[in-house]
Amino acid sequence: MGKATRLTVEQRANLVAYLDGELDEAETRSIEETLAGSPAARRDVEMLSRAWDMLDHLPRVDPGEDFTHRTISRLRAVEVNKAQSSARWQVWARRTLFAALWLGGLSAAVVGGVYAAVWTIPSEGRNMIRDYPVVEKLHEYEAAGSLEFLQELERHHKFEDSSLTDTPEVELPEGPSQ
Amino acid sequence: MLRVKEGDEDAFSELVANYQSRLVSIFYNMLGNRETAEDLAQECFLRIYQARNGYEPTAKFATWLYRIANNLASNTRRSFGRRKEVSLNARDSGMMESTPREQTVPDKSALMPTRLADSRETCDVVRDALTTLSERQRMAVLLHKFEEMSYADIGEAMDLSPAAVKSLLSRARDNLRESLVAYVRPTG
Numbered sequence: 001m002g003k004a005t006r007l008t009v010e011q012r013a014n015l016v017a018y019l020d021g022e023l024d025e026a027e028t029r030s031i032e033e034t035l036a037g038s039p040a041a042r043r044d045v046e047m048l049s050r051a052w053d054m055l056d057h058l059p060r061v062d063p064g065e066d067f068t069h070r071t072i073s074r075l076r077a078v079e080v081n082k083a084q085s086s087a088r089w090q091v092w093a094r095r096t097l098f099a100a101l102w103l104g105g106l107s108a109a110v111v112g113g114v115y116a117a118v119w120t121i122p123s124e125g126r127n128m129i130r131d132y133p134v135v136e137k138l139h140e141y142e143a144a145g146s147l148e149f150l151q152e153l154e155r156h157h158k159f160e161d162s163s164l165t166d167t168p169e170v171e172l173p174e175g176p177s178q
Numbered sequence: 179m180l181r182v183k184e185g186d187e188d189a190f191s192e193l194v195a196n197y198q199s200r201l202v203s204i205f206y207n208m209l210g211n212r213e214t215a216e217d218l219a220q221e222c223f224l225r226i227y228q229a230r231n232g233y234e235p236t237a238k239f240a241t242w243l244y245r246i247a248n249n250l251a252s253n254t255r256r257s258f259g260r261r262k263e264v265s266l267n268a269r270d271s272g273m274m275e276s277t278p279r280e281q282t283v284p285d286k287s288a289l290m291p292t293r294l295a296d297s298r299e300t301c302d303v304v305r306d307a308l309t310t311l312s313e314r315q316r317m318a319v320l321l322h323k324f325e326e327m328s329y330a331d332i333g334e335a336m337d338l339s340p341a342a343v344k345s346l347l348s349r350a351r352d353n354l355r356e357s358l359v360a361y362v363r364p365t366g
Contacts, residue, residue, distance in 0.1 A: 013348035020322065022329050022344065043364060050362035051307075051355040055323045057300045058308065061202045063216055068194045071220045072187070075227055 007034070007041055015045055019052070179239050183230045194223050197240075201247060204320050207308060208251045218250050225250075237334060240325065244335040248317055255313055307357035315350035318343060 007015070011034060017023050018031045035041050134141070144150050153159060181189035201222060205215035225246050233242070308316055317336060321327045327335070329343040338346065355362060 012352070013344055016348040016351050017329075017344050020329070020347070022340075046364055047355050047359070047362045048351050051358045052323070052351060054300070054304050054307075054358055054361060055319070055354075057297060057304045058207055058323075059203070059301060059305075060199065060324075061206045061212060061215065062199050063202045063219070065195075067198050067202070067216065067219075068191055071194050071198070071223050072191055074220055075190075075224055078224060 007038070007044070011041075012044070015041065016048060019045065019049060179226075179230070179233055180235060182227070183233050190223075190227060193226075197243060198223075200324060201243070203324060204244070204247060204317075205251060207305070207320055207324075208313075208316060209254060210305075210309075214254065218247070218254060222247050222250055238331065240327070241331050241334045244321055244325070244327070245337075248336050251317065252313065303358070303361065307354050310357050311350050311353055314338075315346055315353065318346045319350050319354070322347060 011031075014023060014027060014031050018028060023031060035045060128135070179189075179193065182193060198219060201219040202212075202215045205218045206212055209215060209218070222243065226243065308319070311319065314336065318332055321332050321335060329340040329347070332338070332347075333340045333343045336343070
């Protein structure tokens with residue numbers, strides 16, 4: 001490979017991976033062949049290596065032993081805070097549950113009371129509904145006059161006589177006096 | 179972590195002590211502010227403690243830790259972006275003593291590696307180069323450089339496939355090389 005040969009994007013990526021020891025055997029051999037035949041590639045690798053080595057100058061920060069103590073103290077503070085917050089939540093939950101039960105019981109009592117009142121205290125409307133079948137035929141009952149008169153009609157099989165209304169001359173027992 | 183899961187607070191202290199420097203360093207180089215970095219590291223440890231009961235040793239602990247760290251850093255950067263109060267450049271935030279940017283970004287035609295004898299200046303130059311990377315590139319670079327994590331582990335921590343990490347790191351290292359070209363150009 002001549003000096004002017006340009007590396008592909010993949011070859012350039014492989015150059016870095018080669019430096020990092022991340023290539024498999026075949027890829028490593030391929031890169032080494034490329035490097036052997038390309039002074040430009042060798043120069044690239046050298047510059048990449050030098051730039052990487054310069055990162056050794058980056059600061060390493062030692063926060064000191066105090067950092068461990070501060071971290072543990074902060075951790076304890078957070079845990080205590082969490083425990084307190086959890087305890088507060090539990091108290092709040094207990095109170096809410098108690099209030100909910102109390103309200104539920106109260107509501108049940110109110111509903112039960114209303115229900116009992118509706119079904120035990122007589123009401124004019126409910127009586128009218130109950131008596132409606134009688135009220136509906138009140139005129140007929142009034143015309144009949146009395147239960148004894150109706151029983152007399154039945155004894156004479158007059159309810160079975162379909163021509164009753166068409167033959168008014170049929171002799172009927174004497175009705176009750178009004 | 180399994181001891182922490184069983185409620186061993188001493189084990190948690192050990193865990194914090196073991197990872198605090200690494201975690202604060204990652205956050206510091208991500209966000210450029212030491213106070214914020216320490217706050218986030220603490221927050222990260224708190225989340226780990228609170229999630230201890232759900233921990234299953236199916237993945238490496240470090241991968242789990244940096245997954246949480248990555249989410250925290252992303253949220254914080256978004257928050258910074260909304261408030262526009264904190265510069266991502268550490269020196270702009272006033273937390274690092276340093277020379278102004280125009281003095282640290284090299285004139286590519288003039289600066290030579292020998293000029294970088296002062297380690298603080300070198301540090302500033304590298305930090306400037308790091309700020310040219312996207313958030314994800316920066317996190318991937320830091321996890322790879324500081325934690326020596328594999329592409330697969332970085333992918334797990336950042337919710338990316340190993341192929342995506344490979345591409346991300348390739349672009350990141352190309353960007354770094356371009357930013358640092360004056361210092362990495364072969365002398366021969």
